[in-house]
Structure formats: C-alpha cells, structure tokens
Amino acid sequence: MREYDLFKELAIGVGVVGVLVLALAAIVGSPDDKTITLKTWATAAPADFIATATGELAGTTDTAGYGPPYTTTAGATQTLGPIDLQSMSGTRLPIDTAKDLVITPLTTLGAAADARATWAAASDTQRTDWATAYGEALAKAPKGDPAKVAAGDYGPVPELTATLQAEAVTGGVDGAIQQEGGVFNFDYTRTILFLGDGQYFPGLAAGMHLTGDQWGMMNETGNYPGQSWLWLFSFWYQLPVIGDLPNADLVVVGLMGLLTLALALVSVIPGLRDLPRLIPLHRLVWRSYYRQR
Structure with a gap:
C-alpha cells in the first residue's frame, strides 16, 4: 500500500488540461466573429441595404419568390418527378416581404408616416410599379448610390427605404422585426432571410469559404475542416x-x-x-x- 493524493492528481490534471485547451484555442481555434445584424449591414453597405429593401417592396427578392414554407409562389418548389416535399410542408411561416420587412418595422418605429400612408392608399399594381422602377434606377446609378438615382416616378419608395436604412443604423429595425413574433421571440427567420436577400451577407460568407460551392455545409467560420461528418452531404453539390x-x-x-x-x-x-x-x-x-x- 502507498499514499495516493487524489486531489493533487485532480488539480494537476485539470490545470494542465485547462492550459492546453486555452493554448490550443488561441492558436488553432475558430475566431469569435461578431454576429452580423441589420445594423451591421446598414452601416457597412447602406446602398445594398436600400436596394434590398426596394426589392422586398417590389417582391423580386429570393425570399419573396421562395415558395413554401414562406410564400405561395407558383412553380417555385423543387420537385423530383411527382415528389414535391416543399409543397407538402405547406406555407407554415408566411412572409409578406413588403409588409413584414419594411412597412411593419417602420410602423413599429413610428417612422415615415406620410410615406407609409401613401403606400397604403395605392393599389398593388401601383406599388409594384413604384418599387420596380426605383430598383431599376438604383441598379443604373453609380455604385448603386441612392443620392445619384435619376429622377422618376418612384412614389414613396425612396423615403421608405432611406428611412428604414437610417433606423437600421440605430439598431431599431433589428428589434422591430424581432418584435413581430411577440415579446419573447427567439425566431430570427425574418432577419436572416432579409440579410440573405442582399449582397453584403452572402459576400461575407464567400470570403470565409462558407458557400455551397466552397464546401460551406461542412465549414466553420475560419476553421478547417469544421463539421467533417457532413462531407458526404457537401460532396454531391460539388x-x-x-x-x-x-x-x-x-x-x-x-x-x-x-x-x-x-x-x-x-x-x-x-x-x-x-x-x-x-x-x-x-x-x-x-x-x-x-x-x-
């Protein structure tokens, strides 16, 4: 028999392992990138934010035409012969991009009241014409700068989108959209879809090699190889x-x-x-x- 100090062994083990974990995390760990929010986007790429908000009003963004479970867009689903799993799920998370991502947040924030009233009084066709025309004008403007858009009949769209961008810079739009799901809402679907409709967020993903054609399904931010068990899923897309x-x-x-x-x-x-x-x-x-x- 001999003396055995269990607490001493435990202290040494925990201490050594702790130092190794911290050292390895500092050397080869994933970077702690800050969460991308609407505030981040509106501040870093205001022109892209406004162009995307215009697309949401016009109903021309990816979200607006995605199909189930967000919209009822005809012919938007993926099918394999008679199999249409997307439609079978139904429109469980209905999203009206113009209303949910632009008008309602502005209403919640009490901003652009006159522009919102003009928008509400117009017909669906008129709204689409205004937003489509402004979206085309933004695409032709130098660097998409709203200040350099040619004169035209855009209705209240310029004011609506500019005000939304200004409110987003303050962080108000993040909270306003989140509030649409209730006080204790942890579903960030609307915010993520809005981010994905622009060019800023996908551009960051591409820069970090997180897109589908970069094996993004199995990659982590700045880390390799990430979730390696997902390699077989990603393989088929390549x-x-x-x-x-x-x-x-x-x-x-x-x-x-x-x-x-x-x-x-x-x-x-x-x-x-x-x-x-x-x-x-x-x-x-x-x-x-x-x-x-």
Whole structure:
C-alpha cells in the first residue's frame, strides 16, 4: 500500500488540461466573429441595404419568390418527378416581404408616416410599379448610390427605404422585426432571410469559404475542416451533374436517404453483407486474436 493524493492528481490534471485547451484555442481555434445584424449591414453597405429593401417592396427578392414554407409562389418548389416535399410542408411561416420587412418595422418605429400612408392608399399594381422602377434606377446609378438615382416616378419608395436604412443604423429595425413574433421571440427567420436577400451577407460568407460551392455545409467560420461528418452531404453539390440542377437539394436528400437505407439494411443485402468475408480487413485489425486461433 502507498499514499495516493487524489486531489493533487485532480488539480494537476485539470490545470494542465485547462492550459492546453486555452493554448490550443488561441492558436488553432475558430475566431469569435461578431454576429452580423441589420445594423451591421446598414452601416457597412447602406446602398445594398436600400436596394434590398426596394426589392422586398417590389417582391423580386429570393425570399419573396421562395415558395413554401414562406410564400405561395407558383412553380417555385423543387420537385423530383411527382415528389414535391416543399409543397407538402405547406406555407407554415408566411412572409409578406413588403409588409413584414419594411412597412411593419417602420410602423413599429413610428417612422415615415406620410410615406407609409401613401403606400397604403395605392393599389398593388401601383406599388409594384413604384418599387420596380426605383430598383431599376438604383441598379443604373453609380455604385448603386441612392443620392445619384435619376429622377422618376418612384412614389414613396425612396423615403421608405432611406428611412428604414437610417433606423437600421440605430439598431431599431433589428428589434422591430424581432418584435413581430411577440415579446419573447427567439425566431430570427425574418432577419436572416432579409440579410440573405442582399449582397453584403452572402459576400461575407464567400470570403470565409462558407458557400455551397466552397464546401460551406461542412465549414466553420475560419476553421478547417469544421463539421467533417457532413462531407458526404457537401460532396454531391460539388458534382456539376448534381450541383447545377434546379432541384439539387431534393436530389441530394434522395441520395442520402437511399444511402442511409442501404446502411441500415447492409446485413441483409446480398453482396454488401459478404464484403467482410471477401475483404477481411477485420482480420488485420485483430490479427493477434486470429493468430492465436
């Protein structure tokens, strides 16, 4: 028998492991990038923010035409023959981009009251014409600068979008959109969709190699290889024959479903179940056991 100081061993173990964790985190850990908010976007890229807000009013953004579960846009879903999983889910999170991302936040903040009244009094066709015309004018302006847009009939759209950008810089729009889901709302879907409709947020993702054609599904911010177990999902998107398809997501889901089923049934599928016998790698791994036998 001999004395054994368990507390001393525990203290040394925790201390050494703690120092190693902190050192490795500082050297090879993921950077603690700040969360991107509407305030960040409106401050860093005001022209892009205003152009995107205009698209939300015109109904021309990706979110506006996404289809279920956000909108009822016809022909927007991905299908694989008769299979239409997107429509089967239904429009569970309905989003009216003009109302939910522009008009309602301004109403909550009590801003641009006259412009909002003009917008509310106009017909749907008139609203679309105003927003579409302003969006086209912004695209033609130098660097998309709203101050350099040619004169035209844009209705209240310039004031609505400029005011929304000004309020976003203060951080008010983040809270106003979040408030639409209630006081204790932790669903950031609307904010994320709004960010994704612009060029600023996707540009940051591309710069960090997080987009689909950069294996983004399995990457973390500034870290490699990230969630490596997702490599098989990302792999299919890198094949042009699949990645370029308009229904690539549904095709990948189908492929992964088939592979998962094959894995679950590997013990009863002729040929697959015989691989361990035909390719006896297990005998190499447990060679000492088989040597004794």
